[in-house]
Amino acid sequence: MSCTDFNDERALEGMKLKPERYLALCGGVGGAKLALGLSHVLDPSQLTVVVNTGDDFEHLGLLICPDIDTVCYTLAGLVDPQQGWGRADESWNALTEVKRLDGETWFRLGDKDLGLHLLRRALLDQGMSLSAVTAHISRQLGIAPEILPMSDQAVRTEVETDQGKLAFQHYFVRERCEPRVRSICFAGSQAAEPAEGFVRILQDPALKAVIICPSNPFLSVDPILSLPGIREALSDTDVPVIAVSPVVGGQAVKGPTAKIMQELGLPVTVEAVADHYAGMLTGLVVDRCDSDSVQVLEGRLAVHCCDTIMKNTPDKVALARQLLEFISSLEDTP
Numbered sequence: 001m002s003c004t005d006f007n008d009e010r011a012l013e014g015m016k017l018k019p020e021r022y023l024a025l026c027g028g029v030g031g032a033k034l035a036l037g038l039s040h041v042l043d044p045s046q047l048t049v050v051v052n053t054g055d056d057f058e059h060l061g062l063l064i065c066p067d068i069d070t071v072c073y074t075l076a077g078l079v080d081p082q083q084g085w086g087r088a089d090e091s092w093n094a095l096t097e098v099k100r101l102d103g104e105t106w107f108r109l110g111d112k113d114l115g116l117h118l119l120r121r122a123l124l125d126q127g128m129s130l131s132a133v134t135a136h137i138s139r140q141l142g143i144a145p146e147i148l149p150m151s152d153q154a155v156r157t158e159v160e161t162d163q164g165k166l167a168f169q170h171y172f173v174r175e176r177c178e179p180r181v182r183s184i185c186f187a188g189s190q191a192a193e194p195a196e197g198f199v200r201i202l203q204d205p206a207l208k209a210v211i212i213c214p215s216n217p218f219l220s221v222d223p224i225l226s227l228p229g230i231r232e233a234l235s236d237t238d239v240p241v242i243a244v245s246p247v248v249g250g251q252a253v254k255g256p257t258a259k260i261m262q263e264l265g266l267p268v269t270v271e272a273v274a275d276h277y278a279g280m281l282t283g284l285v286v287d288r289c290d291s292d293s294v295q296v297l298e299g300r301l302a303v304h305c306c307d308t309i310m311k312n313t314p315d316k317v318a319l320a321r322q323l324l325e326f327i328s329s330l331e332d333t334p
Helices: 009-017 029-041 066-075 093-100 111-125 130-140 168-174 196-203 217-225 230-236 257-263 270-276 313-330
Strands: 021-026 047-051 057-059 062-064 146-149 156-161 164-167 181-187 207-212 241-244 283-287 302-306
Touching (some): 021 029, 021 196, 021 217, 029 047, 029 066, 047 196, 057 168, 062 111, 066 130, 066 146, 111 130, 130 146, 146 196, 156 168, 164 168, 196 207, 207 313, 270 283, 283 313, 302 313
Parallel strands (some): 021 047, 047 146
Antiparallel strands (some): 057 062, 156 164
16 A cells, blocks of 8 residues: 555556446546546446436426436536536526526526436336436437446435435535434335446456445445445455545545534544445545555555545546556555
8 A cells, every 4th residue: 555656658558458347336526527537548338337316306397317417417528617517508597487487496407407307307208217318318418438327216315404304405405405414314225226237237247346436425325335235246346346535634525525424423534434335445545635544544455545636637537547557556466
C-alpha cells in the first residue's frame, strides 16, 4: 500500500485493448463523474454502470429517475456543468405553467428533461422494462457503455427523521436534507430482483473488477446492496471490489454524506467508509490528504492515495486511470 503515482501510459493503453470488463456501482453526481472518466479510459464494451433507482419517484404522472438521468446526461455531454445534474441550457416554460395552475413545483423539471420523462412513461406503458427503456435512451443519446438500473422493480428509499418518515425526494429536495436522519430503509428491496443485466455482468467470467463509485454510501450505494443476493455476491466474488471514498479530509465531497454520518453516530472518516463496506472491499482509493489512513487500515485492505477531487474532465480521467492501475497492481499482491 502506497501513495505512489501510476502513470505508465503504455500499460494503460494495453489495458484498454484487453477484453476484461468492469462493473461500476453508481449513484448521482459523484458516481457519474467517475463513470465519465472510466468511459474515456476503457473501451465502451468493457464498462457497465449499474445505477441506483432508490431515488426514483412518481411526479406529475411521470416516473422520474434522477440518478439514471444524471449518469446519462453526464456521459452524453448534456449535463448542466454548474449543477452536475439536469440539462445544460435548460428552459422552464412547462414548470412555469404548472406553477401558474397551482401545481407542485418543489421538484424542478426543465423542458428538455420533461421530454425524456414523457418518453420514458410512454415506453413503460407499452410494456418495456426500465432496463430496456434506459438502453433505448442511452442509445439515442449516443452513450456507448452499458447503463443499467439496479432493478426493474420499484425500490424506494425512505428516510426516518426527527420529522417522521419521508420519501427520499421529500427529504432530499423538498426539505433540503434539513431533518435529522435516524435511519434509512429501502421499501420493496426484498421483493425486487437485480436487473437481468446486473446479474449477468456479476457472473461474467471476463469481469475484472467491481468499482463502488464515490457516491453517498447510505443513499446511493446501499439501495443497490439491499437487493437480494448482491451484498453476498460482492463478498464472495473472486475479483477485486474497490471503493472510491466520498469522504475527503473529514468532509463530504458533495451532498449530505457527512451530515448523515454524524447523525447516525459515525465519524466522518475514510475508515468509517471502509467499515461501512466491510466484508466486501478488496481496496479503497482515498485522497492524498487522507494518506494517514494507509497505516490505520494496514492489514484490512489495500489502500491507494491519489487526487480524488474531480473538478473537470481531465481530473475524472486521471482518477479513472489511477483506479484501473491500482486494480491491476492487486494482481501482483500475494
